[in-house]
Amino acid sequence: MTKHDAVIVDAVRTPIGRKKGSLAGIRPDEMAAYVLKQLVKRNQLDPMEIEDVKMGCVTQIGEQGYNIGRMAALIAGFPVEVCGVSVNRMCASSLETLAQSAHAIMAGMSDCVIAAGVESMNRVSMGSDGGDFSSKLLQQHTIIPQGFSAELIADRWKLSRVELDEFSLESHEKAITALKEGRFNNEIVPIEASDRNGQTFWMQEDETPRSNSTMEALATLHPSFQPDGKITAGNSSQISDGAAAVLVTSREKAGLLGLAPRAKVVATALAGVDPEIMLTAIIPATQKVLKKAKLTIQDMDIFEVNEAFASVVLAWEKEIQPDPWKVNPNGGAIALGHPLGASGTRIIATMINELERTGGRYGLATMCIGFGMAVAVIIEREGFIK
Structure with missing residues (x-):
């Protein structure tokens, strides 16, 4: 332990x-x-202690424009100095x-940051x-569009439509x-939302998982990108x-x-691949972050691999060879x-809570990215006893 360890104090999210x-x-700026x-509020923190709010957002236009990171901090009532x-x-x-955020803290350039x-x-x-x-x-x-890249991955790793749908049903x-x-429950902060009739209510859980999904229902879905393809709305995020x-x-x-x-950031890594196949950079990113952390696949207790498409995670599993029971144990995208x-x-919020629930030590999160990149992060639960 060092004073410049980047530690995660807490993580919250809305229901999805x-x-x-x-x-x-x-509005997204208000939701942020x-x-x-x-x-x-949950951590009884004086917002004046926060040096920066780093806000991830992909489509930065319209209500998500004008530097939504700054807009969200102002809407939240944070001091103008934040x-x-x-x-x-x-x-x-x-x-x-x-x-x-972790890099800034580990370099001694920041002490308190919100990553969002x-x-x-x-x-x-x-x-x-x-x-x-x-x-x-x-x-x-x-x-090419990401869906076509997902099709290329399914073909290259010889993944069948049935395998993709089975993975999706399991999610x-x-x-x-x-x-x-x-x-x-511990990661979700209920938010006031509106139902289909326009009635407001306090939304407390994700409304995306389908309890009625079946292999038979998934099999009826038409391919989304190629007439003879395997990628459908059912095996995509x-x-x-x-x-x-x-x-x-x-x-x-x-x-x-x-x-x-609650956790410490151990290592981070980036990786890039050919932008045509695009979504496979999670494979070298995983290898790189493990090397940086001086850890192995066997040391990991949980993997969170973003389910952009089922083929992406299944190809990653074939190359990395993790224990499949440790991959996305609470479902994915x-x-x-x-x-x-x-x-x-x-x-990250889900992974921290799952490490605490199961008593695990290390978690590895990785996400594929459009045009051929990936990010990987390893965290270590605080208070782990060997």
């Missing part, structure tokens, strides 16, 4: 809202502000904010911040079990809304504030949804 669901009526406010920045590393944007993320995919359409690709880019690389079953057992926030401090600062750390900018910090 489905496509045209209960969170669709909430809500989790910031709840994180500070700064905010918006980060876009696409799907791993808020896992990136966690990494950046938000995305309202209902209110701000994915890709609406982009335009035509540069001809110079297209001369050098083949750029829903795990998530339903987690909901029934209250495994998400869901369009969704949500926000999450993680309080990261130095070990010394946590002590001065009387806060008890196929069942829980993937509010792009929020998913990284959501994964």
Whole structure:
């Protein structure tokens, strides 16, 4: 232990809202502000202690524009001295904010930072911040939609439609079990939402997992990208809304504030691959972060691998060879949804609580990213006794 250890004091998130669901009526800047406010309130922290709010958000336009990190901090009522920045590393944007926060603390440049993320995919359409690709880019690389990359992965790793659908069904079953057992209760902060009739209510759990999903139902879904393909809406992540926030401090600062750390950031890593296949960088990112941490696959107690598509996680499993029971034990984005900018910090919140629930020591989170990148982070639960 050192005074510059980057420790995670707490992590909270909203429930995740489905496509045209209960969170669709909430502005993303206000939803982000809500989790910031709840994180500070839950930890009885004077917001003046926060040096920066690092907000992951992918489609930074419209209500998610104008530097939503700063806007959310102001809406939350934080002092004007508290700064905010918006980060876009696409799907791993808020896992990136966690990494950046940890780097600043470990370097001794910051002491108290909030790493957060938000995305309202209902209110701000994915890709609406982009335009035509540069001809110079297209001369050098083949750029295709992520779904086509998911198809390439399924073919290269010889994954069948049945395997993809089985993985997806299991994701829903795990998530339903987690909901029934209250495994998400400690990370979710209830938020006032609206039902389909326009009636407001306090939303306390994710509305994305499907208890009625079956292999037969999944088999009826048509391929989404290629007429003879394997990737469908059923074995892909869901369009969704949500926000999450993680309080990261130095070990010394946590002590001065009387806060008890829940986990330590051990190592972070980035990896890049060909932007055509795009979604396989989680494989080298996992290998790199383990090497940096001087740990092995066998040392990990939990893996959170973002379920952008079932083929992505199954290809990763074939290459990395983890214990499959340790992978996404409470379901993943196929069942829980993937509010792009929020998913990284959501994964961290879930992983910390699962480590505490099971008594595990190490957790590894990794997320694939559009145009061929990945982020990986290893955390260690505090208070682990060998």
